[in-house]
Amino acid sequence: MVVLTAVVAIGALTFLLASLLILANRKLYVAEDLRIDVVEEMLPHANCGACGYPGCRPFAEALVSGVVAPGKCSVSNDPGREAIADYLGIAVGAQARIVARLACAGGSNVARNRARYRGEPSCLAAAQVAGGGKGCYWGCLGYGDCERACDFDAIDMNSHALPVVDSAKCTGCGDCVDICPKDLFSLHPEDHRLWIACKNLEQGDAVLAACEVACTACERCVVDAPAGLISMRDNLPVIDYSRPHGTRVPIERCPTGAIVWIDDEAGALRGAASRKILRQGALPEAPS
């Protein structure tokens, strides 16, 4: 008898709760566009955020609702983007490839250290100790936080402890921009090839004491460039990318090679007049 009561009671309860669940499923059902799942499946699953959305799923939702074009995804390849466009029946959209650019060229062979930093080998930690040991207060500390932060293996520290961005691999997700304590990275369309690789706000010989490839604010690039393209602000040239900027003329007379032309194959090209530096080893510490 006792067993029967238990079975009946539990059975009734099961029936009741199951009906509640069924009812809830009917009442509270959220109709979701089934295409979102399909589109998400077609995206690269990098969840990098380069498109401006928190991840691939929100981007897929935006794609399906038509507020954004597949071209915004910088990680996917061309066939991939076209497949999404075909599936949704929309245009692929403009693909402004965005890449990270580093505004420093001061590797250990050209830039001096003021002091030896012996703490945690991380830029973030070093920057907290009075800015780290680098002679230039604005320069790259070279402990490779950006290399570790990059999910796409697009940043490599070279033999002079300076990060080199592989434009082909870079998706413009901005993780390096976020992690760099000196704010040396910024995101630019790939066709911004004329580039100032320096952030030092000082001028003249004071700059050269710390780094041989720093901008001394001599303004030759300003004079040589088409009128209005380059202007000086706080001892640094600023390129107005809203004007036509596909010219290599401004880099040619730069004495230190602080303004460069970024070539996909050859890397950063310096002007003919810039000082040739053959040194491979690290510079000795600055006397203090």
Next chain:
Amino acid sequence: MFSALRQRRSFAHGIHPPQAKDDTRDLPIKQFPFAPVMIVPLQQHIGKPAVAVVREGQEVERGELIAEPDGFMSVAMHAPASGLIQRLALAPAINGRMAPAIYLKPFPGSSQEVSDGAPCDLASASAEEILLAIQRAGIVGLGGAAFPTHVKLKVPVDKHIDTLIINGVECEPYLTTDHRVMLEQQPDIFTGIRYLLKVTGAGRAIIGVEANKLDVAAALRAALPADLPVAVEVLAVKYPQGAEKMLIRALLGREVPSGGLPSDVAVVTVNVATTAEIGRLLPHGRGIQERVITIGGPAIRKKGNYRIPIGTPLRFALEYAGMEPNLSRVFLGGPMMGQALPSLDIPITKGTSGFIAFTERQTAAPVEYPCIHCAYCVDACPLFLNPSQLGLLARVGEVERMADEYNLLDCFECGSCSYVCPAHIPLVQRFRAAKGLVRKRRAAP
């Protein structure tokens, strides 16, 4: 007779590093000479930089206003010496940035007298006028944080202050500036307390000192004016008791809420050197041109307490004090919270409570081992955070979780966790880096 056996009051947790104060605690404050060129940064405080009101080539008198405060979160700057303004240019600052500064070349033969400005009379001035006078005098927290004192004293309208705490704890090893100030500048301290009581509306003041300064406690009690509601409390020696939240806890048993201010528990705390400066400068309408610092550490020859002009380059100060040939590291501030310096061109600022120098042998970096979850750091953290867990998260770069779930931003970087860690994990260094990243992310749009 059993009073010595009674347990002295303190806060919970904390550590007991070696005091190392014996070398300088009994040395009277000496005047420091003027450097050939002084560098006065426009930002020596937390907040907005001051605005220079001098131009290159101008001659200034010692104590003259050379930079005006820019808004409420800013204080004035005064010429540390009579001399010539050489240039307005960038100078290295302790935070690792180049910041605008005034380069001043003192006149060699000048008498370096300081003339009086508009005095702030204690009896007739209103609270607002005293606050303004404190801002005009360029007074900031001289304990090390350099937070503008008038901002701290500005009690929100909905808050009431019942107790003013004068912080004479000086828990950092090696530093003895507050110790000497309390022995040598008692009248200034009491005058300062009168100003502070009037500004805050507090009914009483407590001067908190640690038991390693019993001579100070005795001297202060003996000199206490009868009409002043001031008590001198001796606390157990423990680090970081000089942090204001810890001191309030130790003296009154009140806990400042996370993210809150002492005014939330009806308290204002002011450093004792700051109090002395208020008492010294306000009656004469002068501004800060110098401060007391301790120069110490094993690699210094002439250790001592010095009254040093603001803007003295560290290189000059080190050469004057004499250094051992094997000097390897210089710390601005004490050994616990001080900053290792990458350059000797940094000037002494209002927030510099001293600098200490060590040789190579004393600063050898230990090898780091994995965390064994011994929880020494948990028992040491005065804020009851979990440094062990925070350290593990820092290792994998989970700074958002550190901030959101483990209250990283409450950490004031006292370094107790790193000090006790038997595995030599640089915990506080990692927290500092993580805090830097969190702040950067939160500041970004």
